[in-house]
Amino acid sequence: MGSCDLKLYYFNLQARGELIRLILAAADRTYEDIRFDINQWSEYKPKMILGQCPVLELTDGTQIPQSMAIARYVARETGLAGINNLEAAKIDAVVDTQRDINETFYGKVFFEQDEIRKAEELEKFLNETLVKHVENLGKLKKAYSQNESYFVGNKLSWADLFVFQSIKALLKAIPQVKGKLGDQFKQLIDAIHSNEKLKAYLDSRPKTDF
Amino acid sequence: MSRYKLYFFNGRGRAEVSRLIFAIAGQKYEDIRYEGSEWPSYKAEMPLRQMPVLEFEGTKLPQSLSIARFLAKQFNLAGRDNFEQAKVDAVADTISDLLGKFIPPRFEKDKTKKQELMKKFFDEKVPKHLQNLDVLGKLYGNDGPFFVDNHLTWADLLFYDILETLLGIDENCLNNYPWLKQNRAEVEKQPRIAEYLKSRPKTPH
Numbered sequence: 001m002g003s004c005d006l007k008l009y010y011f012n013l014q015a016r017g018e019l020i021r022l023i024l025a026a027a028d029r030t031y032e033d034i035r036f037d038i039n040q041w042s043e044y045k046p047k048m049i050l051g052q053c054p055v056l057e058l059t060d061g062t063q064i065p066q067s068m069a070i071a072r073y074v075a076r077e078t079g080l081a082g083i084n085n086l087e088a089a090k091i092d093a094v095v096d097t098q099r100d101i102n103e104t105f106y107g108k109v110f111f112e113q114d115e116i117r118k119a120e121e122l123e124k125f126l127n128e129t130l131v132k133h134v135e136n137l138g139k140l141k142k143a144y145s146q147n148e149s150y151f152v153g154n155k156l157s158w159a160d161l162f163v164f165q166s167i168k169a170l171l172k173a174i175p176q177v178k179g180k181l182g183d184q185f186k187q188l189i190d191a192i193h194s195n196e197k198l199k200a201y202l203d204s205r206p207k208t209d210f
Numbered sequence: 211m212s213r214y215k216l217y218f219f220n221g222r223g224r225a226e227v228s229r230l231i232f233a234i235a236g237q238k239y240e241d242i243r244y245e246g247s248e249w250p251s252y253k254a255e256m257p258l259r260q261m262p263v264l265e266f267e268g269t270k271l272p273q274s275l276s277i278a279r280f281l282a283k284q285f286n287l288a289g290r291d292n293f294e295q296a297k298v299d300a301v302a303d304t305i306s307d308l309l310g311k312f313i314p315p316r317f318e319k320d321k322t323k324k325q326e327l328m329k330k331f332f333d334e335k336v337p338k339h340l341q342n343l344d345v346l347g348k349l350y351g352n353d354g355p356f357f358v359d360n361h362l363t364w365a366d367l368l369f370y371d372i373l374e375t376l377l378g379i380d381e382n383c384l385n386n387y388p389w390l391k392q393n394r395a396e397v398e399k400q401p402r403i404a405e406y407l408k409s410r411p412k413t414p415h
């Protein structure tokens with residue numbers, strides 16, 4: 001495949017694009033990382049298949065919308081989706097579990113406008129939801145992992161990248177999360193930071209608000 | 211002793227798409243259904259204390275869509291290569307977005323608020339997502355009635371299932387989308403699906 005046979009269209013943000021970029025970085029896969037600001041969106045929107053982004057576009061022009069469908073596709077293409085269907089399913093289960101939490105956090109806390117409700121929901125999230133989630137991820141890791149750092153089997157998968165990215169985004173949004181995570185993710189985070197290709201990407205990626 | 215065990219409540223809910231996959235694949239499985247009152251005593255056995263859960267050769271998998279995708283791949287209903295699978299996933303995720311918007315009105319306890327939310331859901335959110343699904347079906351469907359490359363995949367089954375629930379509330383919601391209507395008709399016609407729909411337990415949800 002040629003060097004620019006893959007194009008990723010997304011805002012100049014991490015948000016729903018970053019997981020895809022991390023997978024491509026871990027695989028050292030070249031692609032065109034098309035980033036635009038919010039005021040350029042009206043130019044790009046009509047070109048996107050469902051008027052949303054991220055979108056992955058192949059050389060023949062076919063577009064795939066939906067950040068997770070794109071992530072899963074590039075993970076499979078680059079060997080980061082497990083060694084067989086069952087491993088792929090375990091990876092999906094970890095990803096979906098993390099997604100549930102992300103949706104709860106962004107839906108009920110981050111985007112809540114009412115200050116009092118926001119504070120209540122944040123309290124609930126920190127003391128109940130997040131605690132349970134950390135436990136749940138621990139249970140899945142125990143059931144599916146065959147090594148110290150990664151969630152499934154013996155090597156890095158896109159589930160590890162998704163949990164890593166989600167935790168980082170959460171820490172940035174509410175630093176008080178740090179105390180609730182304990183040591184659960186330390187080995188994962190260390191492993192990702194010592195991965196040469198990921199370290200190079202993480203050091204050089206644009207700094208954005210989120 | 212079945213290789214596959216599916217654990218859920220006695221209802222369609224988030225398990226039904228997987229039951230449809232088993233049905234069309236002609237695959238036997240243990241269809242374990244718990245009543246609400248007995249669920250608390252089984253909760254601790256499930257990895258995340260939720261259902262549905264698929265137990266496959268002793269390993270338990272949570273998360274309804276991951277289960278469905280796994281089963282679909284086991285039975286060649288997920289798309290024939292990685293790229294087809296990505297298109298199937300994109301359709302499934304769009305359907306899932308629609309389901310996500312349905313949850314707040316569906317579970318709202320206050321009757322007045324529920325009515326408001328349902329109205330807004332059917333007036334605004336449903337047309338937007340159905341329009342998107344119409345676009346994807348026509349773009350990926352290769353001139354056939356199914357969402358991706360002219361053969362039935364789990365995306366068609368998921369769409370069938372979610373719309374069954376929505377049509378139960380607003381029987382007109384697909385009227386402006388003949389392609390989507392035809393897609394559901396094609397799913398219903400499949401002999402194993404028709405048989406399953408006739409014989410499955412009748413439950414309110």
